[in-house]
Amino acid sequence: MALKDVWQAARQQRQQEVQTRQAEVRQQLTTIQAQLQQEAEQLRTDLGLFRLGLASENRARQTQFQQVRNALQQFRRSLQQETQAFLGDAHQQRQQQAAMTARDLDEFVRLLKADTAQFLSDCAAERQAAAAAVAKQLQAFVQALRQQTAEFLASAAANRQAMAAALLQQLDDFVRSLQVQTAQFLTLTAQERAQMAEALMQSLGDFRARLRETVADLRQDLQLDITEIQARVAVLRAETQTFLTDTHAKRLKDQAELLQTLATYYQSLQTDVEDYLDELALIRQARANQVHRSLAQSRRDREAAVAELFDRFARFRAELQAFRANLAHYVWGTGTPLPEPPPLPPKAATKPVVSAPPAQAQTPPAAPAKPAPPPLTPPPAKTVTPPQPEAVTQVEFTPPPTPNPASAAIAPEPPPAPAPPAAQSDSAKLDSANAVYDYLKACQGARLAQIEAALGASRVQTVNALRSLIERGMVTQRDRIYYINGGAEA
Template identity: 35%
Template sequence: MALLDEWRSQREERQQEVRSRQQEVRLTIAALQEERLTQGLHDRNWRQQAYTNLQRQTQQFLTATSSNRRIQAELLAKKLDEFTRSLSLQTAQFLAETTTDREKLAAATFKELREFHATLSATLATLRQQRQDRIEMLKNQTQELLTSSYLQRIQTQAQLNRQLTVWMEALRSDIQSYLQELELMGEARRRQLHQSFQESRAQRLAEAQQLRDRHARFQAQLHLYRQNLQFEVWGEHSKIVSKTHQRYQGSKIGFQPVAAEAPIKLEAEVKAKPAEAIKPNMTAVQEQLVYNYIRQGKGARLTEIEAATALSRVQTVDALRSLLQKGAIVQRDRLYLSLDAVKVPVTITR
């Protein structure tokens, strides 16, 4: 119980202390509010007095400024009036002097312009006359130039026509020669091909004849082998020999026409050998003549070679073809030339 009483007594003390503090705070707040109100009234009165003083000073300043500005404006107006009057007098005097000077200058300028106009008119008339004379001279020169050009063009045209005619004739002759050369070369090529075909045909016939002979011999050997085989098996030698001999004779009779052709062919070959033995020498001579002429003349055409060597067209074409195949000459634009490496005439043999 003692603790409870003690706590209650302390509680009452604390409450009493709180109430006393609250009373002090209220008194302090009331004092502060009263002081603030007093200070506010004092500040308001001071501001009101300061505003009144400032308004009075401003009014005095504006009144003084207005008076000063009025006085300055009156002085400035007087000065402006005086300046305007003096400027008007000076302007009138300047305009009078300027008018006099302008009249004098206008008179002098008009006089100078009149003199310049007279001089310009005279100069213009002179220039017009000179230009007219120049135009007439140019017309005459142009007419003379056109006449001379026309005559020169006519002469040039006639000369060109003559040259063109000569060139056309030469071209026609060259084309005709070239066509003849091609025709001869084609004919020679056809003969060569025909000869090759004939030789090939003869060779094929000979090979066929050889095959027939081999076949006949093989057939005879086959019959003999059959005869021997039958003799060994059957022993009928005489009968088989007679039959085999008859068959072999019949097979030989079938090939007699081919065998008869062989002597004729050999005889033709024997007759053709002397001509073929002479022909290569003549061909070599012709080739040598053609080659020497080409080398001496540093190139020539077919017609020139034919006329210089006195050979026929066929012989000339054959010789040129042989030389081209051997590489002794070259052909460029229907012109036959010798090789640059060949320095001395060579003996061409076939």
Template identity: 35%
Template sequence: MTALYDQWQAARQLRQGEVVNRRDQVSADLERWQADRLTHAVQLRQDLNQLMADLRSNTALWLAETTADREAQILPRQLARQDYVQQLQADADVLLASYQADRAISAAEVRQKLEYDCQVLQAKVSELRLEIAQELRQVQQQVANIQAQTAVKLAGYRQDQAMVRANLLPSLTAYVEDLQVQVQATLKDLTTVRQQAAVVNQAQRQSDRQALTASVDAMFDELADFRHQLQAQRSHLSHLVWGGATVTQPAATRPVATRPAVTSPPARATVQPRPIAAAKPAPAATAKPAPSKALASRPTPVKDAPVAAAVARSTPVATVMAPVAPAAPEAPATVAVAPDPSTEVSSVEEVVYNYLHLAQGARLSELETELSINRFQAVDALRSLIQKDLVVKQDRTYLVQEEAVL
């Protein structure tokens, strides 16, 4: 290990000596190169200065020679230019003189030709004026002849027209009178048919109203019976909860329910314009079935007795005036009240039908604008009238069907 270390130290000192020698050699080379470079730069600067001095001297000599040559050439060129200008002026004078002579000759020829053309045109204009005057005279004569013929024909046509009018006036008068008689007869027949149809519809409405009245009376009877059942159940519950004598309601002293009498409107003799067909009354809506007697008579459990008694004491019983006549123990039904005749007459359908009849057809937008109704009302009324075969639709226009029986 010591020998290796000594060997390594010797090699290390050798390497350091070589590095120092190489560094000295490099420094010497750099100093030598720098001195050579400075010497070379000085030599180049001296050469360039000499070259610049030579160029300046040569340029000055060349400029002097060129200036002398130009000064020598100025006088001959000025003389040549003056000679050329004089020659151009002479040539221009000769050319202008020849042009003026030719122009004078052509102007004289053109003037002579224009004078001849003016004479010819004046002669032609005179001839044309004479021809136009003659044609105007002929046209005026033709116009006068045509006016005379037209006046004669108009007089003949007026006479023929008066004769035809005199011949056709009696037949036209008779035709108009016959047509008026036929129209009056047709109107009377239509009025009779409408009155008959109105009477039939009135009778139908009366029968429907009577049936509805009977149905309403039966429903009030059912309501009275149901009320008595409720009163009996209440008495039974009160007896079960509180004890004591059972209170029975007398069956013969039930008050009679008062209902407004339904009066039928008087039948109209004439219908102007034609009203829509009377709608049939809607059937009475069915209500939920009432609890059976067994369910109504079932006693309340004991644990709910105080609650039921409190409800019975706090809730008042609605007093419903029922008719005296008894009825079957059926569930009460909700009664659909028949519409009032004045409301039916002034309904949207009749208004729409009357407007279509008077206007002889209209569009949906026109109905909305003229009647001040919305789109839904107009569509519903038109759909109902179409279903009743009173109105037909043709090309987005709604028309009244004339053969409909009212």
């Protein structure tokens, strides 16, 4: 086989190996991209569930508002019917005063409707603002994750292309040097053979001139020349074989070194990608816990506001009952007006309960006991003063959201927080977390791969230990490096 054919076969083999390595790297990048897309789909699903939960809560709140509004309208109708019954049975001399009282009551109802509509509009605006803020935060997080993933894939592709270009350049340089050496060798061999042919022709000419004189000497000289030529040809063959053997060995050595370099780079790239994915999982878990805590705080604030609203509604009902009692005594004139009920003491600040609203909003306060009937004498007009609308307008009413089991069942559950280390029964996990904490405290910060190599633990154990320490506030992460908090205790 010629040297050119051997070189072409080796070149085709190297090209096939390069194509195989490119296909493997492309397959790994496709797998990583698929995993990232799956995580993005999971985030979209969680966002959809969160939006469905907000919509269900909104519908439940609207239903509760409608129920409270119906109750108020029914109460208003009953109050109007009682007032009309009192005014129909009253004496003709009290009709003018009863008409004034009815106008005051209509003004009070109108102001109450205006305050209720204003409060409902404020509640709707606050809910929309909160939902928009949460959606904006989730969208910004998804956009940042996509941008980081795109930058990482672009940098990995650029590094791979640069290494491939450098490798191709080295192979081209080696091929060109081999071609130059082979051309020089063939040129030198051709020159030597030409010189040998000229010397042989000269010898033959001399031989023909001296043929008739010295046949025996010419034959002997010719035999010596043939022996010398054969020796030179054998030396040239041995040198050529040695050169080809050395070239083949060098090519195999270069190929082995190249394969070792590519394997090392592949392992380091795979380790970096795994570290980065584990850190992304830790960051996503921390952000999910933060969102869960903020939602729980918002729910507690809303329940406290509902409890306060029920308290104000109870006071309002007490004032309405007192006004009704005073109006009855004023219309009938059977005695002195009843004393004003004492104001309700301010409700102590207690932690709101999610299961049921306060009991004050469900059961109206008992009416004060009627005093003994005084002598039947008409009371002076100056002692009875109907309530002014200004005093009523100061009462703010908010429809109490009663808990709905259906909405509670539909509402999306927050992402389950991982169990704290104190609740785990496996002592191996506690030992792993303590070992990681001691190592970080000794080295003043380390990466995930360094911790795994130093402790000799698996990737799953190391990640679980770091997640447990981060949840307890003992370890923080900055720039993919884990540090010990200043106030944390083991």
